[in-house]
Amino acid sequence: MTERTAPTTDRHESKGETLTHTYEGMFLLDNEVVRKGWDEAKGLVTATLEKHGAQVQTARRWDERLLTYPIRGRRRATYLLTYFNAQGPEIENVRHDLDISEGVLRYLFLSVEEIPEAERGLSEAEGASDFVVPEPPTEDEPEPEPEAPAEEEAKAEGEPKAEAGAEEAKADEAKTEVKAEAEAAKPEEAAPEAAEAKPTETKDEEKAQ
Amino acid sequence: MNQRAPRKKIGGDVKGPLDYKDVETLMKFLGPQGQIVSRRRTGFQTQRQRELKKAIKRGRHLGLLPFVG
Numbered sequence: 345m346t347e348r349t350a351p352t353t354d355r356h357e358s359k360g361e362t363l364t365h366t367y368e369g370m371f372l373l374d375n376e377v378v379r380k381g382w383d384e385a386k387g388l389v390t391a392t393l394e395k396h397g398a399q400v401q402t403a404r405r406w407d408e409r410l411l412t413y414p415i416r417g418r419r420r421a422t423y424l425l426t427y428f429n430a431q432g433p434e435i436e437n438v439r440h441d442l443d444i445s446e447g448v449l450r451y452l453f454l455s456v457e458e459i460p461e462a463e464r465g466l467s468e469a470e471g472a473s474d475f476v477v478p479e480p481p482t483e484d485e486p487e488p489e490p491e492a493p494a495e496e497e498a499k500a501e502g503e504p505k506a507e508a509g510a511e512e513a514k515a516d517e518a519k520t521e522v523k524a525e526a527e528a529a530k531p532e533e534a535a536p537e538a539a540e541a542k543p544t545e546t547k548d549e550e551k552a553q
Numbered sequence: 554m555n556q557r558a559p560r561k562k563i564g565g566d567v568k569g570p571l572d573y574k575d576v577e578t579l580m581k582f583l584g585p586q587g588q589i590v591s592r593r594r595t596g597f598q599t600q601r602q603r604e605l606k607k608a609i610k611r612g613r614h615l616g617l618l619p620f621v622g
Contacts (some may be wrong), residue, residue, distance in 0.1 A: 411616035
């Protein structure tokens with residue numbers, strides 16, 4: 345019987361050294377925690393990462409939105425997008441801590457080649473003193489409609505109205521033309537009557553004489 | 554013979570890598586019940602369809618995309 349031996353090299357190790365990778369981490373934060381303060385909520389994640397030796401490169405609020413299905417009874421949540429350098433085996437420990445954490449509803453780690461250029465700028469912008477993180481809406485509040493489609497709808501609604509308005513204007517013009525013709529015709533019609541009436545008056549006058 | 558014209562492939566207009574954060578694009582590849590549409594409809598090759606599948610499943614995990622409906 346042969347003895348089972350542990351693999352000599354770990355997949356995270358190269359020549360005895362543990363490799364460090366760049367990771368993208370997306371965290372779904374509970375809005376209750378976010379309401380207490382964005383820095384606190386962000387610190388909850390970054391502290392967990394740093395506790396296990398990760399170097400957080402960027403961390404920013406990605407979005408706050410309505411979830412497509414309830415997660416832990418929450419219908420809305422805030423997304424935190426981070427990029428960090430960490431050693432492979434430490435990710436498992438981070439996962440364990442996040443599973444216990446009540447403020448983090450879900451998370452996703454992806455290994456990436458490099459940090460996107462735009463991310464650094466966006467993360468720094470969030471760190472600026474004048475940057476204000478909007479307070480998350482309540483669970484019952486309806487999802488605000490996106491602006492662009494609303495404008496398109498308004499345009500789409502506006503076009504038929506404009507067409508209808510033009511048609512109405514044409515119809516009014518046609519009516520006024522008809523009226524003008526009718527008015528123009530009236531004096532002509534009235535004139536023969538008057539012409540006819542005049543001779544009768546003269547006849548009467550003659551009779552009276 | 555009266556032959557029906559082939560339907561336009563959904564994936565024809567989508568260029569670049571498929572990312573789970575690009576919810577608007579990924580929603581195009583979900584059917585009315587929330588299922589991932591087939592390669593026949595997307596027009597993707599094997600690798601691209603696999604990339605799509607991964608992106609959608611990541612989006613679903615984070616509550617960005619629906620599992621059903």
